[in-house]
Amino acid sequence: MTYRTGVLSSLADAGAPAWSALLARQAPAGEPNPFLSYAFLHALHESGSACADTGWQPQYLALWDDTDEGSELVAAMPLYVKSHSYGEYVFDWAWADAYHRNGVEYYPKLLSAIPFTPVTGPRLLARDDAARATLVAYLCAQQQAAGMSSTHVLYPPAEQAAQLHEAGFMLRSNVQFHWLNQGYADFDAFLATLEHKKRKNIRAERRKVREAGVTMRRIRGVDATPADWRFFHRCYRNTYAEHRSSPYLNLDFFQRIGATMPHNLLLVVAERDGQPIAASLVIHTADTLYGRYWGAIEHVPCLHFETAYYQPLEFCIEQGIATFEGGAQGEHKMARGFLPTKTWSAHWLAHPAFSDAVERFLERESGGIEAYMDELNERNPFKD
Structure with missing residues (x-):
């Protein structure tokens, strides 16, 4: 033909x-x-x-x-x-x-x-x-x-x-690191499958965030406001600034996907005393969640793990999402239940x-x- x-x-x-x-x-x-x-x-x-x-x-x-x-x-x-x-x-x-x-x-x-x-x-x-x-x-x-x-x-x-x-x-x-949902009833059921030391460390990390007075809020893309997107982009820019580099993506990009594909988006926002201090954005389908972007305007120990890993993992379990792709590199993800997966080019x-x-x-x-x-x-x- x-x-x-x-x-x-x-x-x-x-x-x-x-x-x-x-x-x-x-x-x-x-x-x-x-x-x-x-x-x-x-x-x-x-x-x-x-x-x-x-x-x-x-x-x-x-x-x-x-x-x-x-x-x-x-x-x-x-x-x-x-x-x-x-x-x-x-x-x-x-x-x-x-x-x-x-x-x-x-x-x-x-x-x-x-x-x-x-x-x-x-x-x-x-x-x-x-x-x-x-x-x-x-x-x-x-x-x-x-x-x-x-x-x-x-x-x-x-x-x-x-x-x-x-x-x-x-x-x-x-090599990348992906988490696989084995039909866990809740986050504790997932933790129960890990080695004792890994389970203990995750609980300790989550406890540090709570004891710092931080609460977490998940915002589906359809519910995200212009203010939410502006704050997230501020966090995203700050991540690059801390590494002395320039961000690849601008606010217009995030506003565009927020308007055109909101059903695929989830913002996780960390707050203290009613004020947002950190945020992550994940993109998902019914089957797969992709960890993408994260940033904070205030340092809190272990907040990155809570915002970018544990909250999305809970979301996967609640929604029955089968796979959480953690992004490029990062052996530290293995301690949080992610397994090595081969990729190609x-x-x-x-x-x-x-x-x-x-x-x-x-x-x-x-x-x-x-x-x-x-x-x-x-x-x-x-x-x-």
């Missing part, structure tokens, strides 16, 4: 109905990944958080099936021209440095990912296998024609990583010598990841 191809500089060129219909096909038995939704991606672009000016120039690949009855978007791929490697969470700074030291340009590069979001999800959106195979071929043709140094596909599901590997991409693995480098060097590096790194996974699993926080 022959498809019409195109490159989208804005999701508006596809339109929300067509994009949403294609995304729905990726999860026929459940709710689509919220980070691939038109609302989330369009908010990133239109707010100026991820755009050409910030080094994230959208160049989405798209395929249409044109018939007498009309035109259908049958495949698409989130794709950006990147002028840096910030906001990716799969680190290639050493590769860029090696290019620079040898007088070869590494940027711009092509990147398929959700900006600032280390969450696994489909990157090859397609109506069927034939459209997906054509999309991969289109990607390979585009990366050759564009003259970019490289193409990187971050956090695809394992089956899509394998398909990209067959198309000539090198695979890289990493796929990489193509145009320069033959650098491609060979990176391939050898990835082979060595892969062995290290496997050993690391074995070590982590030996430190399982649950009772035998």
Whole structure:
């Protein structure tokens, strides 16, 4: 079958109905990944958080099936021209440095990912296998024609990583930490499954927050007010300020998703003496909760764990949500019941010598990841 191809500089060129219909096909038995939704991606672009000016120039690949009855978007791929490697969470700074030291340009590069979001999800959106195979071929043709140094596909599901590997991409693995709901009746039932020391430490951390006079309030997205979003963004900015860096996301972005996808959002606000002092934002579907952003304007011991982990865990148990993805990195999550989970990325480098060097590096790194996974699993926080 022959498809019409195109490159989208804005999701508006596809339109929300067509994009949403294609995304729905990726999860026929459940709710689509919220980070691939038109609302989330369009908010990133239109707010100026991820755009050409910030080094994230959208160049989405798209395929249409044109018939007498009309035109259908049958495949698409989130794709950006990147002028840096910030906001990716799969680190290639050493590769860029090696290019620079040898007088070869590494940027711009092509990147398929959700900006600032280390969450696994489909990157090859397609109506069927034939459209997906054509999309991969289109990607390979585009990366050759564009003259970019490289193409990187971050956090695809394992089956899509394998398909990209067959198309000539090198695979890289990493580790995240996810919590799995075993049908716990309540938070105490979850604690009862942990080793005694882990259980005792969690109770002590929660007690410190209570004894500091802090109370917690959960606000569903549909109930969040403009003042709630302004305070959360203040906390979010403060986190970056404490690390002497600039925040990726602006208030306009959070206000946009608050208006367009409120059913996927939960704010957790910590208060003392009736005044908010900290907040976290998680994004969720009926099946999965994703820990995303956190910040505070006042330091309280253990408040981060309460706001960003224990309150969302309680929410998962109450709502029957099966998985809590804790985000990038963080071995400390294991002590709180999160288990290691392998993630994937796929990489193509145009320069033959650098491609060979990176391939050898990835082979060595892969062995290290496997050993690391074995070590982590030996430190399982649950009772035998």
